[in-house]
Amino acid sequence: MSAPLLAVSDVHVAYGKVEAVRSVSLDVGTSEIVTIVGANGAGKTTLLNAIIGILPLKGSVAFAAKDIGLLDIEDRVSLGLSLVPERRELFSTMTVEENLQLGAFRNAAATVQSFERVHALFPRLKERRTQLAGTLSGGEQQMLAMGRALMGQPKLLMLDEPSLGLAPRIVADIFKIIAELKSAGVSVLLVEQNAQAALQIADRAYVMELGEFILNGPAKDIAADQRVVASYLGFQHDDASAV
Structure with missing residues (x-):
């Protein structure tokens, strides 16, 4: 069995004396989609930020069979690890095309190919390429944030709450694209x-829950678990505050 693309082992992350993530281990394989579900405040975002290098951690994180625990964020990105944060963090006064260009700053030789790939996944970004990022709809901004991350041709794309604040029909589009990334050989956390x-x-x-993993396994099994059904699947998100 081949080594996982990402291997997180016994990771702890603390804010001062408060431990937000405790004894967490997970792995993501090549061309695999792995999801972390849980309530707001469970520690999910904290974990992603620690994996990319924004927050310090105790434990080990390996990516592409390399220990990345001491690497800075830029070096982790260069290895093929990328994060799309919850707030998207676009440059609102720059155009769509300029934002995408920034995503390829470490892979300039592949810029043309990257643009073609991103435009194929997100045709709307091609249509809006001269528009300022700050004037895009919420759904378009999420597409741009994902597109910018993909410009660097990552091996693993980490996505933090990509559906947040989006109308259901836009959420469906975003999740369809996430599934397509797997087919294109990109792993997703x-x-x-x-x-x-x-x-x-x-x-x-x-x-x-509360900084720890309480269940893990095949997604279809987790979806059928009665505790998960009761806690997380008994409602539908219908937040249509933005598109």
């Missing part, structure tokens, strides 16, 4: 409160 949507496209899932 997906943090998502919309457990129903996440479990439908994921291969495997971890359920996080």
Whole structure:
């Protein structure tokens, strides 16, 4: 059996004396979608931030069979690890095309190919290429944030709450594209409160509560677990505040 693309082992992350993530271990294989579901405040975002290098951690993180625990964020990105944060963090006064260009700053030789790939996944970004990022709809901004991350041709894309604040029809489009990334050979680690949507496209899932994983396994098994059904699948997200 080949080594996982990402291997997180016994990771702890603390804010001062408060431990937000405790004894967490997970792995993501090549061309695999793995989701972490759980309530707001469970520690999901903290974990992603620690994996990319924004927050310090105790434990070990290996990517592409290399220990990355001491690497800075830029070096982790260069290895093929990328994060799309919950807030998207676009440059609102720059155009769509300029934002995408920034995503390829470490892979300039592949810029033309990257643009073609991103435009194929997100045709709307090609249509809006001269428009300022700050004037895009919420759904378009999420597409741009994902597109910018993909410009660097990552091996693993980490997504933090990509459905947040989006209308259901836009959420469906975003999750369809996430599934297409797997077909294109990109692994995905997906943090998502919309457990129903996440479990439908994921291969495997971890359920996080109060900084710890309480369940993990094939996504279809997690979706059928009565505790998960009662806690996370008994509602539909219908937040249509933005498109």
